[in-house]
Amino acid sequence: MLAQSIFNGLVMGGVYALIAVGLTIIFGVMKVINFAQGECLMLGMYAAWALHRATGLSPYILIVPVMTVMFLIGQFIFSLVINPIVGRPPTDFVVVTMGLAFVLVSVIQLIFSPTYQTVVTTAKNITIRLGSVSLGTPRVIACGVMIAAVLAVRLFLKKTDVGRAMRATAENLEVAQMLGVNTRRNFALAFALGVTMAGLSGLLLTPIYYVFPNVGMPFKTISMVIVVLGGLGSIGGAVLGGLIAGVVEAVLGAYISPDLAPAGIFLILILVLAFRPEGMFGKGARKA
Amino acid sequence: MLKMTDINAGYGDLQVLFNVSLHVDEGECVTLVGANGAGKTTLLRIISGLMHIKSGEMTWYGKNLLAMHASRRADLGIAHIPQGRGTLATLDVMDNLLMAGYCKRVRKRRMENIEKMFEMFPKLKERRKQIAGSLSGGEQQMLAIARALVMEPTLLVLDEPSLGLAPIVVEEVFETIGRIRDSGVSILLVEQNLSLALEAAHRGYVLETGVVAMEGKSEDLLSNENIKAAYMGI
Numbered sequence: 001m002l003a004q005s006i007f008n009g010l011v012m013g014g015v016y017a018l019i020a021v022g023l024t025i026i027f028g029v030m031k032v033i034n035f036a037q038g039e040c041l042m043l044g045m046y047a048a049w050a051l052h053r054a055t056g057l058s059p060y061i062l063i064v065p066v067m068t069v070m071f072l073i074g075q076f077i078f079s080l081v082i083n084p085i086v087g088r089p090p091t092d093f094v095v096v097t098m099g100l101a102f103v104l105v106s107v108i109q110l111i112f113s114p115t116y117q118t119v120v121t122t123a124k125n126i127t128i129r130l131g132s133v134s135l136g137t138p139r140v141i142a143c144g145v146m147i148a149a150v151l152a153v154r155l156f157l158k159k160t161d162v163g164r165a166m167r168a169t170a171e172n173l174e175v176a177q178m179l180g181v182n183t184r185r186n187f188a189l190a191f192a193l194g195v196t197m198a199g200l201s202g203l204l205l206t207p208i209y210y211v212f213p214n215v216g217m218p219f220k221t222i223s224m225v226i227v228v229l230g231g232l233g234s235i236g237g238a239v240l241g242g243l244i245a246g247v248v249e250a251v252l253g254a255y256i257s258p259d260l261a262p263a264g265i266f267l268i269l270i271l272v273l274a275f276r277p278e279g280m281f282g283k284g285a286r287k288a
Numbered sequence: 289m290l291k292m293t294d295i296n297a298g299y300g301d302l303q304v305l306f307n308v309s310l311h312v313d314e315g316e317c318v319t320l321v322g323a324n325g326a327g328k329t330t331l332l333r334i335i336s337g338l339m340h341i342k343s344g345e346m347t348w349y350g351k352n353l354l355a356m357h358a359s360r361r362a363d364l365g366i367a368h369i370p371q372g373r374g375t376l377a378t379l380d381v382m383d384n385l386l387m388a389g390y391c392k393r394v395r396k397r398r399m400e401n402i403e404k405m406f407e408m409f410p411k412l413k414e415r416r417k418q419i420a421g422s423l424s425g426g427e428q429q430m431l432a433i434a435r436a437l438v439m440e441p442t443l444l445v446l447d448e449p450s451l452g453l454a455p456i457v458v459e460e461v462f463e464t465i466g467r468i469r470d471s472g473v474s475i476l477l478v479e480q481n482l483s484l485a486l487e488a489a490h491r492g493y494v495l496e497t498g499v500v501a502m503e504g505k506s507e508d509l510l511s512n513e514n515i516k517a518a519y520m521g522i
């Protein structure tokens with residue numbers, strides 16, 4: 001029973017981790033939090049659902065098209081509302097992305113109505129058994145895709161010129177510019193990449209969750225907690241934070257009460273911050 | 289090749305530079321000296337496009353430089369080592385050097401250039417996998433210079449390279465600057481250490497609270513009684 005909850009938690013934690021990694025990429029490069037990250041997850045769910053309806057294909061086959069759509073949406077949102085406020089105080093960013101969240105929910109509600117939609121996959125009916133533990137296939141796939149996506153992001157940041165330029169931008173905007181880096185374009189790229197990660201998480205959730213306009217809300221809160229827990233800007237921290245949050249939620253939910261699960265995550269956050277104010281992997285205050 | 293005319297600039301209501309004019313010719317080593325807060329760093333930041341000006345002109349080989357975004361000036365061959373060195377502390381040494389070859393102008397030759405730097409500074413080769421933030425101050429200055437040289441600069445801009453370094457390391461740094469100058473790269477050098485700077489440079493400008501108080505050949509400035517009294521305590 002405990003093993004079952006821990007596995008359930010790890011698998012759900014994988015999805016949380018992916019959303020949090022998206023937030024972390026944006027924060028790492030731009031030093032701001034995207035308060036519409038949960039709504040971007042919702043967009044990813046709708047993109048997967050709509051493409052699934054139109055083509056009849058399994059959402060897993062639609063990963064690449066949905067990621068592409070999300071990347072383009074990310075670029076579009078950046079040039080429309082984020083680009084004009086680059087360089088302004090962080091509070092502007094909070095207000096604008098919160099407003100963006102409301103707009104996205106309303107637009108989706110107008111187009112698709114507030115009804116709950118479902119995506120049917122054959123994967124949903126298959127469970128994987130590991131000794132006494134049984135896991136739903138969609139959750140295992142979600143976890144696997146998360147690991148692949150995080151590794152791909154790390155490789156991109158470490159080994160490519162663009163990734164290196166993004167790390168340079170994250171550390172020192174002015175030095176990056178003096179080295180010839182178009183930092184504006186890097187901001188756009190980081191933002192779109194973060195949005196894409198959220199969208200991918202959304203797609204992975206479609207076989208197990210209802211699709212509706214406000215679906216992003218709880219994910220938004222939890223992913224922000226995870227990002228702080230992991231240490232703002234650390235990808236490894238976001239992954240570990242996501243897994244911890246997933247396990248805490250599942251164990252508390254199974255043994256005490258599902259209603260208490262979020263409280264447990266916040267309790268962990270408070271404990272971690274009490275002993276390590278910069279988060280598990282944080283490097284402390286960074287120079288802008 | 290670089291010409292600044294009647295530059296006025298500042299931060300908000302605070303004006304820092306007043307009608308400053310300055311030029312650097314090809315192959316020339318020019319120094320800009322002055323007390324703390326005179327506006328030296330501000331002037332260099334204008335050259336790199338990190339700061340906007342209130343009025344004045346700045347040209348690069350006759351073309352308007354002010355209209356060009358900061359990130360495009362690396363492709364002209366302007367390499368700027370900012371005050372405090374500007375190495376990317378969270379990246380390793382190799383990544384710092386690779387970033388110098390990010391601009392199109394040198395991208396193809398960057399591995400070649402980095403090899404040359406490793407010959408010039410063997411320490412950097414030993415430390416190439418190390419995070420730049422963990423290097424000593426002197427090593428970081430070497431990395432900053434190496435990074436600038438990978439960019440094959442036409443104009444090298446240095447902001448107080450001797451800051452915070454032991455005298456023996458300062459000597460090393462100035463030897464390197466001398467070699468770069470002799471290789472024909474134009475240099476604009478900001479320094480507090482007036483005698484060292486004037487020995488390295490062909491010409492100099494003295495900036496006093498945002499105004500060019502004096503300019504001329506290094507020898508003339510070195511022997512100027514007012515300068516001796518004000519800056520060298522002689």
Ligand SMILES: Nc1ncnc2c1ncn2[C@@H]1O[C@H](COP(=O)(O)OP(=O)(O)OP(=O)(O)O)[C@@H](O)[C@H]1O
Binds near residue numbers: 299302322324325327
């Ligand atoms: N970001 C800023 N905002 C407001 N004022 C600034 C800023 N940067 C510099 N100043 C002011 O502009 C003036 C000139 O500063 P600057 O850094 O150009 O001097 P400097 O000659 O380089 O001095 P130092 O030798 O100490 O480096 C100073 O009075 C400083 O307080």
Ligand SMILES: [Mg+2]
Binds near residue numbers: 328329330371447
């Ligand atoms: Mg200065």
